[in-house]
Amino acid sequence: MSELRLVIFDVDGTLVDSQVMIFEAFTHAYKQVGLPVPERATALSYVGMSLETIFPQLSPEADAATHAALTQGYRDAYFHIRQTQGSNANSPFFPGAREVLDQLRAQDWTLMAVATGKSTRGLDKLTEGHGLEGYFASRQTADDHPSKPSPSMINTILSETGVSPDRAVMVGDTTFDMDMARAAGIKTIGVSWGYHPVEHLQADRLIHAFAALPQAIDDLIGPQG
Known part of the structure; x- marks a missing residue:
């Protein structure tokens, strides 16, 4: 395998x-x-x-x-x-997001997870609203962890999935995401359409469209093992 x-x-x-x-x-x-x-x-x-x-x-x-x-x-x-x-209506996908999620989900060698400042209730409603049930192997929220940039969420995700840090990457739009990932010892991909200026992210890779994400993932943590 x-x-x-x-x-x-x-x-x-x-x-x-x-x-x-x-x-x-x-x-x-x-x-x-x-x-x-x-x-x-x-x-x-x-x-x-x-x-x-x-x-x-x-x-x-x-x-x-x-x-x-x-x-x-x-x-x-x-x-x-x-x-x-x-x-x-109030939390639409960014362009291309759903397509990339579907692409990654179809890969037997790729797991997806969520690390969010949302509450569990909020994440549940979003998941239901967008039909994302079953997409994520681990879902970590603010209800059970200290706030980002604590690495607690990522450490839990790594523990639950059994994936080694060198085969994991964080995709986010804020310095909180990037700092959390670095504290957990994993690679980072910053997106340019979020809440923090891109020059502040200091990500390992920066993407300007979701279509660029699969290649960025391959570059940082390798394609199929």
């Missing part, structure tokens, strides 16, 4: 374009507690981290109770938007 390889995906800003939905949730949360809504670019630059980590950094002047209220307000708003409008 060929040696397995592993492709780990971030979700928001990498696989799906959820920025409108995310900023609506930020806006609702801040208005609910009576605080000024942060600038859009500033708020979105924190996407990928766990909510409990985001708000103390985004609004350090607020107290712990306010941070907790912001976190709950965001979750409530996000849930409401998703329930009323659906994942396909």
